[in-house]
Amino acid sequence: MTLSDKQLELIEEFGVYQENNGFQPAVARVMGILLVSDKPELTFEEISETLNISKSATSNALNMLLNTGHIEYTKFHGDRKRYFRIKSSNWRDTFNKKMEDLGELNNILKRVLEVRKRDNPVYDEKLLYFISFLDYLKGQLPNLIEQWEKQNLNQNA
Amino acid sequence: MTLSDKQLELIEEFGVYQENNGFQPAVARVMGILLVSDKPELTFEEISETLNISKSATSNALNMLLNTGHIEYTKFHGDRKRYFRIKSSNWRDTFNKKMEDLGELNNILKRVLEVRKRDNPVYDEKLLYFISFLDYLKGQLPNLIEQWEKQNLNQNA
DNA sequence: ATTTTGGTTCTGTAAATTATGAACTAACGA
DNA sequence: TCGTTAGTTCATAATTTACAGAACCAAAAT
Incomplete structure (x- = not known):
């Protein structure tokens, strides 16, 4: 997946904003990418690769956001991947x-x-x-x- | 200077609150003591000793708060000390x-x-x-x- | 049954934060 | 003008944060 410069810029800006709200940098970026990407749902792999953060950091970030109710995911039949999206609430x-x-x-x-x-x-x-x-x-x-x-x-x- | 248990508790609580607002721990405690102490104005020494923070930490905290307009001070004739108070604005x-x-x-x-x-x-x-x-x-x-x-x-x- | 893969967990560590203590400075009072 | 003291600065120590990498696991596909 590729993002435009403007999207990358916004992820960064939203990331800094959320850091000031107490989120870890990587967590804040994950929220950012789910917010600005053209596709509303992204996989673990897409997030990890596009943001260039390690699998462990990605795993931690996603689980943290799931636990705090900031994101959710769906699965599709015959596909082991989870598709994450931010909760609109x-x-x-x-x-x-x-x-x-x-x-x-x-x-x-x-x-x-x-x-x-x-x-x-x-x-x-x-x-x-x-x-x-x-x-x-x-x-x-x-x-x-x-x-x-x-x-x-x-x-x- | 001595503070009651309730005052100490409040300093701590206000301190944590202000830490979440991006202030350094020591800075947040200094704001706290100026807020809850019976005397509205405190000296460098009183702050440092009562909060049990080093002179350097006290110096940094006070100057930071002065620069950001959170506190101010007055001096009295024949007295080298400064008397700090939080700005009400x-x-x-x-x-x-x-x-x-x-x-x-x-x-x-x-x-x-x-x-x-x-x-x-x-x-x-x-x-x-x-x-x-x-x-x-x-x-x-x-x-x-x-x-x-x-x-x-x-x-x- | 074995391999593949989507994801987790654990360990080490780089980097940033926050505070200390000691040496220093400067201004005021005597 | 000399000593005292209020306050600063600097080097550094102690913690904390945040992430990477590798080993690992479990379920699903083959």
């Missing part, structure tokens, strides 16, 4: 993870306010505002999603 | 960074759609939805912030 999960992450930060910050004893309330004020904003955002998010779905429906009607 | 920046990060993802995904040539449009559909959602979110965010500020004002009136 994956995108909403990515977004949810970011939001949960902010929720975790918010929980920590709330406990900070409980634990530290500062004389000057000015130091608490900014923090309180931020906490309140995160709470507000969290509360409004379902609304927002609903609104978007409604609008999206109208567009496609 | 820091919180909004944290949030903005998360949103910009989603924007970057969105840009990559848009280019993915341009570059890959898939026969079956079903594979594009989910991706298109997600892109459209991120665009919608980005557009609505200013609104949301405005609404929150309005509500917040009423609360404090």
